[in-house]
Amino acid sequence: TTRLVVVGASLAGLRAVESARAAGFTGSITLLGAEPHPPYDRPELSKTFLTTPGAAPRFYRDPAELGARWLGGRRATALDPDRKVVVVDDGDEIPYDAMVIATGARARTLPGAEGMAGVHVLRGLDDALALRRDLAAARRTVVVGAGFIGSEVAASARALGSAVTVVEAAPTPLARAFGPALGELCARLHTRNGTDLRCGVSVTGFEGDGRVSRVLLSDGTALDADVVVVGIGAEPAADWLVGSGLRLDDGVVCDRALATGADGVHAAGDVVRWHNPLFDRDMRLEHWTGAAEQGAVAGRNAVTPGPSEPCEVVPYLWSDWYGARIQFAGVPGADGVRVFGDPDGRGFVALHRDGDRLAGVLGVNRRADVTRFRARIRQRVGWSEAVEALSGSGLAAVG
Ligand code: FAD
The missing domain is CATH 3.50.50.60 (FAD/NAD(P)-binding domain)
Structure with a gap:
């Protein structure tokens, strides 16, 4: 070669x-x-x-x-x-x-978004520069999609002082990533921070004379908006x-x-x-x-000539919402979750079960736990061992 x-x-x-x-x-x-x-x-x-005007990439x-x-x-x-x-x-x-x-x-977008000033997607640096310019002056921001990027943008827009509405077509946010119950727990971060979260409605179009002024919803209502961010994956x-x-x-x-x-x-x-x-x-x-x-x-x-190395990855992500650090490692389990800690307080951990194995771990403001369990998922740790390890860390089981 x-x-x-x-x-x-x-x-x-x-x-x-x-x-x-x-x-x-x-x-x-x-x-x-x-x-x-x-x-x-x-x-x-x-x-x-x-949120930092003028910050360099x-x-x-x-x-x-x-x-x-x-x-x-x-x-x-x-x-x-x-x-x-x-x-x-x-x-x-x-x-x-x-x-x-x-x-x-x-980034995916929506019909009618292209060519409408004030409607953004966010994938690259040029997108972010354009969005930062518009957000600096925004009074009303509408975010389409309560996934990770949509939710982070909502938090950033709130930090900049804008009123924010998040529109999510699914009945609960992040159902595919975490399961509906945990998605719901994370979504409470929006409501606790003054973001208006509307689930189960979708966006049907945009109104505006060249520049967006209203977002039309499937329930017949319309939202006033200076800036729209489409975060639909x-x-x-x-x-x-x-x-x-x-x-x-x-x-x-x-x-x-x-x-x-x-x-x-x-x-x-x-x-x-x-x-x-x-x-x-x-x-x-x-x-x-x-x-x-x-x-x-x-x-x-x-x-490298010769036999090739397999690629073993324990999926891992982090996301920052309103100063809270959400992390997930592994995959959602087919056999339920157990939550430990305080979902409405300083933080919690949720373990996902797949048969007798630990499949995944979600943490909100529990960095050390997620790091520790990510390594354990790689070692294929058993479910009961994982639950025991967490019980020993002083967090109370919820429910
Ligand atoms: P990309 O970073 O998408 O890069 C692909 C590159 O290829 C691009 O520069 C693109 O222009 C170029 N390209 C595409 N087609 C062609 C072509 N035909 N010819 C030449 N070049 C081409 N992950 C987390 O875990 N935590 C986070 O908090 C987080 N935050 C994120 C926030 C944002 C706004 C975004 C967009 C992503 C975030 N991610 C996060 C995801 C993470 O950034 C991606 O998983 C990562 O960037 C993927 O890297 P990549 O190199 O595979 O692809």
């Missing part, structure tokens, strides 16, 4: 470059990215970056330090695995011996691979070692759906830590 090409110049892509170098790879590396910015920290964009390590050529503002439009070239939007073809696909995900940025022969199914489908099946081609980050050996199931994640871990494995596997 003499030429490594990484498509997608963000977290997973940069980690792939770092790990390829750490594995001793001395060939050429090209890091191609559609954004005009070098790799930067995305999680802060819905948090402190929005936090750029990661300069790819040049790793002897990589960063090509910014250029989008891959096709992959030809037979000729082993990546086609770029300006018509260039970049040949590779090994490549890593790390094109992440893009993301979809993998894999459309450029249509026609490449790679298997696409809600992401780039990979085996346990993040190999796509095309010679020399691996994938990592939000774009990948892979077989996670730890849970023996296919997954696609959209969280920072998993993308970093996958990027490191994909980079090593791309440049």
